[in-house]
Amino acid sequence: MAADEKDDKETLADLDREASEYTKDAEISRILNTFKLDSYAILDLQPGVPESDIKIQFRKKSLLIHPDKTKNPLAPDAFDRLKKAQAELMDEKKRERLDEAIADARMLLIRERKWTVDHPDLKTAEFAKDWREKTKTVLIDNELRRRKQLKAQLAEEGREQRKAEMEAEERKRKRENEVAWENTRDDRINSWRDFQKGGQKKKKKKMQPLG
Structure with missing residues (x-):
């Protein structure tokens, strides 16, 4: 008898575990x-x-x-x-957006069915089910709109970043050119002086008479 009771308890425990899982x-x-x-x-x-x-x-x-x-x-x-x-x-802001979407879904259904806000069918289980489905549609539309706006924002930020990078690169090239020009200043001056000296020597050279 004791063995049977033990088996029954173990069986019940197994069933409880299975039910829990x-x-x-x-x-x-x-x-x-x-x-x-x-x-x-x-x-x-x-x-x-x-x-x-x-x-x-x-x-x-x-x-x-x-x-x-x-x-x-x-x-x-x-x-x-x-x-x-x-x-x-x-999150207060996120919950507020969700509540607004749910309220919008309800109003859309009421308008589509041309009901008043106190229509008796608003309290039925069928309307609750339709409301939940309409909420899905509204939330999907909102999410797609949010992603589209985010994509446009990122694209605009990308354009602004590329523009800033190009302007920075242009300023860098300009500075490098200015530095290079300044670094070759002495060479340019010396070259010009050598050129001037060469020209003066040619002018002083006497012409040999013919014949």
Whole structure:
């Protein structure tokens, strides 16, 4: 009887471990398959939650999927994405941009459907799903716009840098030419003097009479 109870306890312990690993694997998969520009979704939070909820949720999720707590080879990637999401939501400016994108997505849906802001369907699960999808579109558009602006900025900075480098090179060549000209000053003067002396000797030479 005692042996049977021991076997039952070991079986239950094994099942608990399997369930725990399954939960961890499921959460890792969820994080990695969540739209990475939506930090709320990565942390499985609703937009607009207080900062304290973000901290609590991050701690809860990180304890579950931390690479030291599971053998899942994808845990490091999932944990890294979780950390980035938490950092973005803790950054006031970044969180504000995300909140604006989410609000814009909601208003776009309302306008597209020609609803009023108090339309009853706004509270349905179906609208919440559509809102999440629309948020993805808005976030992608914002990210593409940001990258385009950054690319243009870098290109402009590159042009300015090349212009500055060319101007610096031109000033360098000018200085080198001035130095070279100054260094050959004595040679030029001596050469001119020698030329002058040679000319004077030729003038003093008497002409021999013919015949």
